[in-house]
Every structure is written in structure tokens, then in C-alpha cells.
Amino acid sequence: MSVNAKWLQVIVDEDEPRPRLNTVTSCMTLCDIKCDNYVRLIAADIALEDEPTATLKIFRGTTLHTELKLNGIPAAVQSFYSDESEPKTPIIAVAIAESVLFFRNLKPYFKYTVPGLGAEELERDLWLKLPTVRVEQQPALVESLRSIERPKMSRKSQKLIQLSQEEQNEFILKYADATVMRHPNIVALGCLERISSDVNPPSHLVIATDNGDILVLEPQSFGLIYQAKTCDYETVPSMIAVHGTYETDFRIVIATRYGGVYLLRKSVKEGQEIFKISHPFTGLMLLPVDQTITVCAMDCRLVCYSKKGKQLYVNKLPALPMCMIPITLPHLGLTLCCVALEGGLVQLYLQRYLVNEFHMVSTIGAMCFGRTGHEDYVLNMVSVEGEIFVKILKRTAAFDPSELLALKGNVESKAMVETILEKSKKSSIFVEQAAREKQNAKTTYGAFQAELWRLRYVAARATVDAINSSESTISGDITHAPVKLSAEVCGIGPEFRLYLTIQNMSSYKMASNLTVLLHADRRHYTLNKSMAKLPSILPGVPLKIDFEIVAVLDPNLKLPPHTLTIENSQIRVMLLKARQTKPLIAAVIAMPQSEANV
Amino acid sequence: MASADEIVCNGHVITLPTLEVVKAVPIMAAGTNIDWLLHLYYARRDFIRCRLIIERELHRSLNPEYMYFVKGLIDREEGNNIEALRNLQKALDLNSKNIETYKEIGKTLFIMGRFNQALDIFREAEELAPRQDHEICHFIGELLHRSAAAANQLTIARQEEAEAKMYFEKAVQAGKKLESFQRLAEILRKEKDYARAIEVLENCLLLSPENIEVLTEIGVLYLKINDSQKAFARLSEVIALDRKCPKGLLAYGAILQSRNDVDGALEKYQEIALTEPDIPELWNNIGLCFFKKKQQKVIAAISSLRKSIWLSPLNYNALYNLSLVYITAQQYASAFHTLAAAINLRKDSAECYMLLGICLRKLEDTENAFKAFQRSSEIQQQQSADAGRNPLVHLNFALFCYETGRIALATEQFTRFVSSSQDLLLPTEYKFQATKLKSLLKIPTSNILTSTPTGAASDAIDATDSQHIGTGNNSSGGDGMSNNSVDDIYGIYGVKRQAAGNKQELRNTKARALATAALAAAPTTSSAEMPLEVNAVVNA
Incomplete structure (x- = not known):
């Protein structure tokens, strides 16, 4: 297909052991780590199978080159240049919990820790008291800690609350001297170029922490040169996108876990809310050209907003988006939006237009685009299962929205061909009848x-x-309590048993002086007992009585007499009340055909 | 400082550091801190991995708030609402100030149908929220709106409705969310404040342009306030954006139809019929299109209307229209049955009884015809205060009375017709018949009908009179119809619209007012203008 001629699939030797990798987009970066002009893929492999551990893996092509063990799960990995000194050596920053580890030449050389936050007054007082009071009084104090919101507590308080009472004292003594401080965890990293110069300009590191702080770190002196809050209350960022240069102006877009998107500028210290959606994000992009914000979220939509929060366009995605990255093509002056969807489809959008799409064998969970190896435009993809795929964009590839549109439009127009309104057919009978009615309407x-x-x-x-004739199952005489009769015939013959259930439907009246009378043709049925006097029936307590009925059979033929037909094989049941000539209920019970006696 | 030695140095007392090694202060490890990854997996709906992480980390994490939160959300996604509530409650125990947890609890309760509890939770959240949160406002509005609909007492319902409106307004200000705008517009529409509803939706459109739903809604609202030009513009936009939006197409077609562009309308309907053929209103409109065509296609109209009724047997409009077409086709027996069905559905329609009267007259059941006419006249008089006047009812009754020799009653009905047709532009057909009747009844000239050449009419009475009775069934209704010029139809436009408005009112009480409005706008418009042809029939 012409559309997919844009990409070259990198074919990997099947026999070679394929490295497996479980990572996310934020933990992937491309870096010329050896300064040999060969750009390598660096990714944090997060193993969740048993104990959560992570390793930093450096690939050469698609083969694993080096592994570095990390002492925690990194939330983000970034590579950048810290200075202009030649030869330019890239730095890898790995954010783990509250600190950032800096690697140069694959060796850790600095650990920066985000400044701690002061704890609540109450908590500090408590920790002053705790080591001094008697053991018996400790639980009460610990209990009072619970009034503080959990995320606003220092770690040692959080731990203390979880401990059982026996362990508490020991813990308190051990940690009594540790400062009561909150350590925010880093949730996202970004790079902010200092000045816009040629290739590989020196950059600052943007750090987002889980209490909503956004910090810009100067990676040479490790000083904070910019500090701001996502918004006026604490909220947890999930993704950030940075655009601009530090020296002139920059913008940071922050997406939070609860669906809000905030914008920070150089001049302000508090982000302003741009829009909010009700679904968590899976991707966030700040397009450099027109400065629009594109997000994809759990509701399967790719939405583009202006910086003022105006919704510019919506693209319905065919499946759940897994991750999204910008694909910047400087030679074309374009930035495409690349979205990986559940099921393996990867789509590229140029603004609102779908310009390219291709299918992968499995769902892509992480992507990274840029110069890899010696090639300029390489898309590195890692599937959810952990396989690595590499695709190279052809240098001649151009993205024209009309191309794919035309392709899709063809299909559509085909469906729209010549449609004649499906009218219901008129038969000749219809017309005839109409004519007849016209003449003989009256x-x-x-x-x-x-x-x-x-x-x-x-x-x-x-x-x-x-x-x-009172021929119903409920008595119609309103002067007495209404009575309901139901019957059931059991047996296959010639002996049957007839069960009658008599129920008083009234809510307060008693039904008394009742008699049941059975009547049948004696040529067909024999009744041992054809009458029964009933006791008084109370409301709500049904009375059940039974009668034996024997069907008359010809002793020789073992067949019922020929006079018995289906119409007259019936027994009449009458419910009588004393001193009343008309029966309350007169029902007819159809009898089943009798089997021969065995 | 007992252990430290103090010395005097340069006049200051200073403490000497002890030789004891500085006690290392143990630092609490951060733990795995994997909330961000959990969030990512949750957003990807990778619930298996989420559960894996939660299971392992829940008991050792220093702050499992978010884990409980996600666990609750996953439980909810999987339909286990009780478990979801339990987990969200645990998250809330850990951090009682997180409004997000409140919101999720509220939403879960909402899904479970425990609306009162949900409302309480959202109200609590509202108090805690550091700033106006649109989602909270939206949900409070939604819940109040709902409870207002269910409330027994009118005063409480009104109060809640007003509060709901207030909250939606707040939500619109705070969050600029599409849903809130739509709900607010819906409430305004119920209050018949169409202009404001349009304003709200237009604001909404500024935020999310090219939204088909909103555009359609605006189009329909414009139709309501009789601004068919703007409605037309909006609906054209809808169709330009989405060629297959059935609602937009239907409303668009209806406008074309009301502008007498029958072929254009049919073309639009065709497109809908292709994708969604089972809309009763669609077939109703198609039927009317055929009926309205230059070469009237009565049979096609009947079959389309019957399809509409087959799809929705309790559709009053379709029944009314079908009976009208039947009368035109002179199938009076069928018309009688259809009318009987229509009247069973709505007993307050003067036009319906009028048609029944005409029908029975044709079936020579004069007694019942008179009863039907009488009823129609009564209903008309009762409604004339609030609903649109239809002088036709009186005119037809007067004609019938004259025919059956009830001259006094005929005169009375005629005066009613005159008084009710005041300041209305009547089609020439009406005027013609009225003048004829007037001269037959020998009523002195009134100032209303001066527009008709009265002098000429008085001469022509006898001639037309004999025709009036003599021609009987032969001169078909089709004739009368083709005579109606475009001007005639526009002439009674005002009347039609009034009637349409009235019908809309009743329809609004339906739960799915939103969906049907677009569809209903069309049939009522077309059905209301039908009495025009009826006149021709009855006088034929």
C-alpha cells in the first residue's frame, strides 16, 4: 500500500535472543551516550512480576548493550546536555522517588534530592512529645496523628500509623531524631533548553513532584532556578510538556491525575487551569507551531485545545489510546502526533487529519522518536508484552492529509451511490381494496x-x-365472603384423585356452611363420595380436600365406553352454601383421558 | 547538654563537640512509590497490571490512598459497585480532604441509583472544594434536577429545579464543560426560555465548535422561535460536518418541506432512510412530502404513513396525517378508523374531531357527524384562550349545519368563524367558502372579509350553490390542493406556528424531549397546515 511505503521496518534476526523490556514512554530516551555519534536507546525496564525492581538498559540497535541496576522504580528518564564544553557529553537523569540520579558516561555522578517540605505544626509537636511521654500514652498521641491527611504527613508518621502498638515504641525511639519533613516524589521530568542554538543545546531539567510543585534545575550547579505550583491547591501531576527556552520564554503544560490541565509561564509562579476532562489522560502534547495542546484520554478521543481552553477539534480514535508522542520532522517543518492504540494500530495525525497509520502485531505501550543509530527519523516502539520494534521513516516521505482522506473518501462515496428511497410495495390487492372502499365507503x-x-x-x-350460571372460579355473590376454587387432577387412570383448593378471598369475613358437590355422568366416572361438608374457611388459609374418581372402563376391551368423548369427559364441581338454592361456584373440570388398568 | 563540655572562648561560651561519633539519623526509605505507574496503567485500562501492583503494594505502601482509589475505580468499571464504595471509603479515611475521592464516591452512588446519598456526598465535596469545581456543580445540578422531577410537592420541585439551574450555571462558569451547557440549555428549554437556551448553546459552541449535537440543538431551538432562517443555517452546518447525522438531516428536511421544497426534503430523507430506516417521524414526513407533491402521490403517501404507524402505533401525528390523506383519497371508512385511533390517543384536539365530523358526514352518519362537529367546536372554544385559533373548525361546522338545515346554528358558527379569523391572514380558499356561506345564510357584510370581492360573490351565489351541493364527491380534493399557491400557505403560517407551539408543549413533558424535538418539530408543522386541504374536501 502506498501509505505504508513511508516506513521501513527494521528486520531483526529471528535466531538472536530478543531482549524484552517492560517500560513506559516517560522512561525511554535516546542518547549519544558514548559520544561516538551513535545514538542509543535507553530505557528503564520495570519488572513487576515478583518484587518490583528496575534496571536501566542501554541498547545498541535492538540488542541489549549495558544494564544498570536501579534502587527504585524510576518515574522518568531524560537525557540532555548540561554545558557547551566539547566534546559534548550527554547526561542521563533518572528520577526515583524524591531524588534524581545523574549519570555521565554511564556512571552515576550526582544525586539531587528535591527539597523537603515543612510538616504540619501538629505533627512536629507530636514528634517532640512522642519520645518523652510514657509508652502507655503513645497510642493516644499516634491516634491524634490520624487527623492529618495522609499525603501531608512525613514518611515516618505514615509508617508509624501503620505499625502495631507493640512495634510503635521501638520505631519512635529509632526515628525520634529524624527531621519531620515531607519528601515529595517526582512524577515527571522534562527538558528545557537554555537557549535555542544549533544542535544539542544545553538544557535545564524540569521536575514535577506529586504535591504539584514544578521545579527547574540547573544541572551544573544543581540549583533551582525556577519554582512554581501547578495550581493554588495541591494536586498530582501525571504528565508534563515543555516548550520554549529558559532564557527567553517558556511554557509548561501540566496534566494531572484527575483530568485537569494547567499552563505555567516563565513569569508566573502558579499555573492557570486551561480545561478539565473527566477521564484520565494517556498522552499530552504541546505542539510547538501554533502552541496548541493535544491530549488523548481514556474516552478514546484525541482532543486539541487552544491555550485558552477552547476546544479546537476532536478526533474519535478507533480504540483506546495507550501512549502518544510528538514526531518532529524539521526537514518538513511539521510536528505529527503519533498515537498508539490498543490492538496494535499506530496512527499519525497532522493537526486534525489522519495522515498515516500502520498496524503492529501487538499493542504498543511505549514509543520514542528521534535519531537512533546513524538514522535520523526512527520510531522505537515497545509492545505491552515487551517486544521492541523499530521503524525508520523514509527521507522522501511526505505527509499530505489529502492522501489518506482521498482513500477513505472513495469508500464513503461508494456507499452513497444512487440510493432510491425504499418505498413499501403496493400490491394489486391494495389498490383494488382502495378502489372498492372509495366506491362503497358507506x-x-x-x-x-x-x-x-x-x-x-x-x-x-x-x-x-x-x-x-356462576360458572367461574371465584364466587360472584357479594353478600358473602368471596371464595376461590381451584382444582387439580392427579393420576393417569383409571383411578384419579381430584384435589380441590378452596380459598377465602375476603380480608375479614369468614366463609361458613359450605358444601362441595361433585357431579359426573355415572356411565363414565364412578365417584365414591360425591359430597363433602366443609368446615369454616378463614381468610388467607386455603383448604384442600381430595376426592377419588374412577373412570369406567369396558372390562373386556379395557377401553372407556364409546359414549365418552373429549367434550363430555368432565366433572362438575359445585360449591354450595346452606339455605341457598344457587351454587356459589359451579366449575367444570376437564378430565384427562384414562389409561387402561394395569 | 549535659554530655557536652562547655568552655569559654573569646568571652563566649561554646560547646565542644563530643568525641562520640555523630549518631546517624536514619532516613525513611521512600518505598516503591509506584502511584504514577498505577495511574498510567489505569488510564490504559490495563486492569490486570493495576491489580497486580495494588495487591503487592497495598499493605506496605506508606500512603495507600491512591491505591484504594484506583482499586475502587476498577471495581466500579467491572460493575462491582459495593466493593468500589468500600475501597473509595478507605481512600477517604486516609485523606478526608480529597474532593476527587468524594466525587468518585458520589458518581458510584449515582450509578447505583442512590441519588439522595450521592447528593449529600457532592454537597460535602462542594464545601471542601478549594474552588468552584465544575464536576461537583454539574452533578449536584443533575441530582437536584432529577429529584425535582420525582418530587411530589410542586413547591419543593420548583425550588429544586431553580437550585439545579443555579448549579448548572455555576458549573458552566467553573468548568466550561459541554455536558453542563447542554443540561442548562435543556432546563431553559423546559422553561420555554428559548432565547437564553440558544445563548447558552452558542457559548458552548465557542468552546467546542463543530459539535454536531449542539448545532442540531441550536437549529431545533431556532425552529421553535420561528427563526427558520437561522435554524436553516445551523442545520446546513451540521450536514456539512456530518453527512449522516439523522437528526440534523431530518430537521433540515423538515425546513425544506415547510418551504415547499418537497424534492429537496425527500432527497434528505432518502439519505436518512439509508442509514436508519426505522424512524417513525421520518416516514411520517416522507408521506407528507408525497402528499404535497405537484402530482399528488396519494398511494405512496398512504404507504409511507402506514409504515410510520407500523413503526410506532401510538404516534398521534402520523395517525392524524394518515386520516387526512385517507379523506383526500376518499377512503372514508379507513379514515374513520384512523381518526378513532388518533382521538383515543388525544381527546383534546379540535381538528381531529372536525375531521371525524367530515368523515362521518361523507359516510352519511349525520347524527354522529353532528356530535363530532359539536365536540370539535366545544374544544376549540375551550382552548381558544391559550392555544392557536383555528377558524376552520367553525367554518366547517357552519357548512355542515347549513347542509343539514340547522340554519340558526350555522349562523352562530359562522359568526364564531368571523370573530376567530380576525386579524389572521386567511387563504383565498377559506374566504371563498366563507363568502359563499355568508350569502347563503344572508348575513350582512362584515368588515373582515372585505378583501374578497363581495359584489361579485353575491351574484355568483346561486351558481356556486348548486355546484356546492351537486358536484358531491366528484371534484377531488387534489384540485383544491393544487390551487393553493405558495402565498396561501405562507398566509396561514402564523396560525400554523401557534398550533405547532401548543403541540410542542405537550411533547415537552416526555422524558426524551431532547431527542424527539427535532423530529417532532417537523411533523407538527406539516400536520397543522393540513386543514387547508380539508377545507377543499369538505366543500367539494
Whole structure:
């Protein structure tokens, strides 16, 4: 396909052991670490399988070159140049918890720790008291610590609260002298060029901590040259994007865990909220050209906002976005937005237009674009399962939105071809009937009216009949308690058992002086007992009685007499009340066909 | 400082450092601190890894607040709301000031349908929030709105409704979120404050331009305030953006239809029918398009309307329209049944009873026809105060009365017709029939109908009179219809719109007012203008 002719897949020898890597986009960087003009991929491998550990892995091409053990899980890895002295040696910064480790020539040479924050008054007082009071009083004091919000506590208080009472005293004594201080954890790193010069300008390091502080660190003297807050209250950043140069002006866009996006400028010390969405972000970009902010989030949308928070355009993504990186192509003067989606699709957007897409064998979880090896435009991808893929962009590749649009448009226009409104078909009967109605409208109407009256008449008569003959399962006589009768026939014959359930439907009246009478054609059925006097029936307590019914069979043929048909194979049940001629209920029970006696 | 030695040096007392080695202060290790990774995996919906991390770290992490938080969210995603609440509550125990946790608890309760509890939680969160939080405001508004709908007492409901509106306004200011704008517009629409609803939605459009839903909504609202020009502009935008937006297309088609561009409308409907053929209102409109065509296609109209009724048998508009078409096609028996169905659905429509009267007259059931006309006239009089006047009801009744020899009643109805048609632009058809009747009833000339050449009419009475009775069923309704010039239709436009507005009101009470509005706007408009043809039929 012409679209995918833009990329060259780097083919890896199948026999070679393929290195596996579990990483995220923030922990990947490209760096000419040996100063030999060969750019290597550096990534932190986070092992979650057993104990969470991390190693810094340096690749040469796709093969593992060096490994460095890290004493913690790094939140971000960045590489940059700290000065202009030749030969330019890149520095790798690895952020672990509250400190940043700086590596030069693959050797750690400095550990910078983010300044601690003062603890709450209450907490400090408590720690002054704790070592001095008696052991019995300690639990009460520890308990009072709980009133402080957990994230605003120093680590030792956090730990103390989790300990059981027996361990507390020992812990207090051990840590009594340690300063009561909060250590914010670093959650994201960024690079901020000092001045915009040629290639590889010296940069500062931007640090975002989990209490919402944004710091700019000068990597030579390790002094903080800029300090700001994400917003006026504490919130946890999740991603940052930096644009500009320190000397002139810069902007930092911060996305937080809870969906807010804030903008920081050089001149302000507190970020301003640009917009907020209700879904967590998976990618954040600040496009350099028109300074728009592009985010992709859990709701499968790629949304671009202006710096004022105006939504510029929305692209619906076909699947959940996993990560997003900017692809800057200086030779074309473009910055593309590269989004990896669940299922292996990778899409490239030029502003609102999809310009290129390709499928990978598995979902891509981390990406990194830039000069790798000796090639200029290389896209390094790591799948969720840990495989590394490399694609090289052809130097001749150009991205024209019309190209893919035309391709998609073709499909669409094909669907739109010549559509004739699907009308329901008119049969000749329909037309005939319409014509007949036109001529004989009055007769039709008259016939309908007559039939309607007939129907009403029939229905009314049936109702009156039913009332008169009491042929229902519920007694209709309103002067007495309403009684409900239900019947059940058990057995296959010739002996049956008829169970009658009589229920008093009234809520307060008693039904008394009742008698059940069974009536059947004696040629067909024999009844041992055809009448039963019933006790008084209380509301809500159903009464169950049973009768034995024997079907009459011809002794020779073992068949019922020929006079028995389906219509007259029935037994009448009557519910009588003493001193009343009309039965309360007169029901007919259809009897099943009898089997021969065995 | 008992252990330290103090010496005097240069007049100052200083402490000598002890020889004892400085006790190393142990530093608390940070722990694994993996919240950021958890967040990333959660955003990617990689719940397996999330659970793995949480399981391992939950008990040793120094601050497991976020872990409980994510655990709760995952539980909720997986449908286990109770467990989600439990975990979110644990997160809240650790940090009772995190409004995000409050919000998630509130949302979970909302999903579970425990609205009162959710409202309490959001109110608590509102108090804690360092600044106006749009999500909290939005949810409080939503919950109040909901409870207002469910409230038994009118005063409480009103109060809650007003408060809900206030909160939505706050949400709009605080967060500029699309949903809040839409909800606010919806409330305003219910209050019939269409101008403000449009304003709100236009503001919303500034934030997220090219939003099809919002554009469609604005278009429909413009239709409501009779600004079909602006509605048309908005809806054209919708169609330009999304060629397959059925709602937009339908409303667009309806505008075209009301402008008598039947073919254009049909073209739009065709596109909808391709993607979503099962919209009853669509087929209703298609039916009317066929009915309105130059060469009237009654059979096609009937089959389309019947399809619409088949799709939604309780659609009053479609039933009304179908009966109208049946009357035109002189299938009076079918028309009677359809009208009976329509009247069973809505017993307060004067036009419906009027049609029934016409139908019964044709079926020569004079007694019932008279009853139907009487009912229609009664309803018309009851409604004339608040709803649109339809002088046609009185005119038809007067004609019928005259025909059946009830001259006194005919005169009375005629005066009603005259008084109700005051300051309305009547189509020539009406005027013609009215003049004829007037001269038959020998009523002195009134100032209303001066526009018709009365002198000529008085001469022509006898001639037209015989025609009026003699021609009977032969002169078809189609004739009358093709005579209606565009001007005529625009002439009674005002009346039509009033009627449409009234119908809209009733429709608004439906729960899905939003969805149906676009669709309903079309059928009511077209159905209301139909009595025009009826007149032709009844006088034929």
C-alpha cells in the first residue's frame, strides 16, 4: 500500500535472543551516550512480576548493550546536555522517588534530592512529645496523628500509623531524631533548553513532584532556578510538556491525575487551569507551531485545545489510546502526533487529519522518536508484552492529509451511490381494496358498525350468562365472603384423585356452611363420595380436600365406553352454601383421558 | 547538654563537640512509590497490571490512598459497585480532604441509583472544594434536577429545579464543560426560555465548535422561535460536518418541506432512510412530502404513513396525517378508523374531531357527524384562550349545519368563524367558502372579509350553490390542493406556528424531549397546515 511505503521496518534476526523490556514512554530516551555519534536507546525496564525492581538498559540497535541496576522504580528518564564544553557529553537523569540520579558516561555522578517540605505544626509537636511521654500514652498521641491527611504527613508518621502498638515504641525511639519533613516524589521530568542554538543545546531539567510543585534545575550547579505550583491547591501531576527556552520564554503544560490541565509561564509562579476532562489522560502534547495542546484520554478521543481552553477539534480514535508522542520532522517543518492504540494500530495525525497509520502485531505501550543509530527519523516502539520494534521513516516521505482522506473518501462515496428511497410495495390487492372502499365507503362503514354492535351484544350476553350460571372460579355473590376454587387432577387412570383448593378471598369475613358437590355422568366416572361438608374457611388459609374418581372402563376391551368423548369427559364441581338454592361456584373440570388398568 | 563540655572562648561560651561519633539519623526509605505507574496503567485500562501492583503494594505502601482509589475505580468499571464504595471509603479515611475521592464516591452512588446519598456526598465535596469545581456543580445540578422531577410537592420541585439551574450555571462558569451547557440549555428549554437556551448553546459552541449535537440543538431551538432562517443555517452546518447525522438531516428536511421544497426534503430523507430506516417521524414526513407533491402521490403517501404507524402505533401525528390523506383519497371508512385511533390517543384536539365530523358526514352518519362537529367546536372554544385559533373548525361546522338545515346554528358558527379569523391572514380558499356561506345564510357584510370581492360573490351565489351541493364527491380534493399557491400557505403560517407551539408543549413533558424535538418539530408543522386541504374536501 502506498501509505505504508513511508516506513521501513527494521528486520531483526529471528535466531538472536530478543531482549524484552517492560517500560513506559516517560522512561525511554535516546542518547549519544558514548559520544561516538551513535545514538542509543535507553530505557528503564520495570519488572513487576515478583518484587518490583528496575534496571536501566542501554541498547545498541535492538540488542541489549549495558544494564544498570536501579534502587527504585524510576518515574522518568531524560537525557540532555548540561554545558557547551566539547566534546559534548550527554547526561542521563533518572528520577526515583524524591531524588534524581545523574549519570555521565554511564556512571552515576550526582544525586539531587528535591527539597523537603515543612510538616504540619501538629505533627512536629507530636514528634517532640512522642519520645518523652510514657509508652502507655503513645497510642493516644499516634491516634491524634490520624487527623492529618495522609499525603501531608512525613514518611515516618505514615509508617508509624501503620505499625502495631507493640512495634510503635521501638520505631519512635529509632526515628525520634529524624527531621519531620515531607519528601515529595517526582512524577515527571522534562527538558528545557537554555537557549535555542544549533544542535544539542544545553538544557535545564524540569521536575514535577506529586504535591504539584514544578521545579527547574540547573544541572551544573544543581540549583533551582525556577519554582512554581501547578495550581493554588495541591494536586498530582501525571504528565508534563515543555516548550520554549529558559532564557527567553517558556511554557509548561501540566496534566494531572484527575483530568485537569494547567499552563505555567516563565513569569508566573502558579499555573492557570486551561480545561478539565473527566477521564484520565494517556498522552499530552504541546505542539510547538501554533502552541496548541493535544491530549488523548481514556474516552478514546484525541482532543486539541487552544491555550485558552477552547476546544479546537476532536478526533474519535478507533480504540483506546495507550501512549502518544510528538514526531518532529524539521526537514518538513511539521510536528505529527503519533498515537498508539490498543490492538496494535499506530496512527499519525497532522493537526486534525489522519495522515498515516500502520498496524503492529501487538499493542504498543511505549514509543520514542528521534535519531537512533546513524538514522535520523526512527520510531522505537515497545509492545505491552515487551517486544521492541523499530521503524525508520523514509527521507522522501511526505505527509499530505489529502492522501489518506482521498482513500477513505472513495469508500464513503461508494456507499452513497444512487440510493432510491425504499418505498413499501403496493400490491394489486391494495389498490383494488382502495378502489372498492372509495366506491362503497358507506356500506363498509355500515357493515363495520353493525358488526361492532353485534360484537358488543355477544360480549354482553356472555357476561350475563357467566354471572347467572356462576360458572367461574371465584364466587360472584357479594353478600358473602368471596371464595376461590381451584382444582387439580392427579393420576393417569383409571383411578384419579381430584384435589380441590378452596380459598377465602375476603380480608375479614369468614366463609361458613359450605358444601362441595361433585357431579359426573355415572356411565363414565364412578365417584365414591360425591359430597363433602366443609368446615369454616378463614381468610388467607386455603383448604384442600381430595376426592377419588374412577373412570369406567369396558372390562373386556379395557377401553372407556364409546359414549365418552373429549367434550363430555368432565366433572362438575359445585360449591354450595346452606339455605341457598344457587351454587356459589359451579366449575367444570376437564378430565384427562384414562389409561387402561394395569 | 549535659554530655557536652562547655568552655569559654573569646568571652563566649561554646560547646565542644563530643568525641562520640555523630549518631546517624536514619532516613525513611521512600518505598516503591509506584502511584504514577498505577495511574498510567489505569488510564490504559490495563486492569490486570493495576491489580497486580495494588495487591503487592497495598499493605506496605506508606500512603495507600491512591491505591484504594484506583482499586475502587476498577471495581466500579467491572460493575462491582459495593466493593468500589468500600475501597473509595478507605481512600477517604486516609485523606478526608480529597474532593476527587468524594466525587468518585458520589458518581458510584449515582450509578447505583442512590441519588439522595450521592447528593449529600457532592454537597460535602462542594464545601471542601478549594474552588468552584465544575464536576461537583454539574452533578449536584443533575441530582437536584432529577429529584425535582420525582418530587411530589410542586413547591419543593420548583425550588429544586431553580437550585439545579443555579448549579448548572455555576458549573458552566467553573468548568466550561459541554455536558453542563447542554443540561442548562435543556432546563431553559423546559422553561420555554428559548432565547437564553440558544445563548447558552452558542457559548458552548465557542468552546467546542463543530459539535454536531449542539448545532442540531441550536437549529431545533431556532425552529421553535420561528427563526427558520437561522435554524436553516445551523442545520446546513451540521450536514456539512456530518453527512449522516439523522437528526440534523431530518430537521433540515423538515425546513425544506415547510418551504415547499418537497424534492429537496425527500432527497434528505432518502439519505436518512439509508442509514436508519426505522424512524417513525421520518416516514411520517416522507408521506407528507408525497402528499404535497405537484402530482399528488396519494398511494405512496398512504404507504409511507402506514409504515410510520407500523413503526410506532401510538404516534398521534402520523395517525392524524394518515386520516387526512385517507379523506383526500376518499377512503372514508379507513379514515374513520384512523381518526378513532388518533382521538383515543388525544381527546383534546379540535381538528381531529372536525375531521371525524367530515368523515362521518361523507359516510352519511349525520347524527354522529353532528356530535363530532359539536365536540370539535366545544374544544376549540375551550382552548381558544391559550392555544392557536383555528377558524376552520367553525367554518366547517357552519357548512355542515347549513347542509343539514340547522340554519340558526350555522349562523352562530359562522359568526364564531368571523370573530376567530380576525386579524389572521386567511387563504383565498377559506374566504371563498366563507363568502359563499355568508350569502347563503344572508348575513350582512362584515368588515373582515372585505378583501374578497363581495359584489361579485353575491351574484355568483346561486351558481356556486348548486355546484356546492351537486358536484358531491366528484371534484377531488387534489384540485383544491393544487390551487393553493405558495402565498396561501405562507398566509396561514402564523396560525400554523401557534398550533405547532401548543403541540410542542405537550411533547415537552416526555422524558426524551431532547431527542424527539427535532423530529417532532417537523411533523407538527406539516400536520397543522393540513386543514387547508380539508377545507377543499369538505366543500367539494
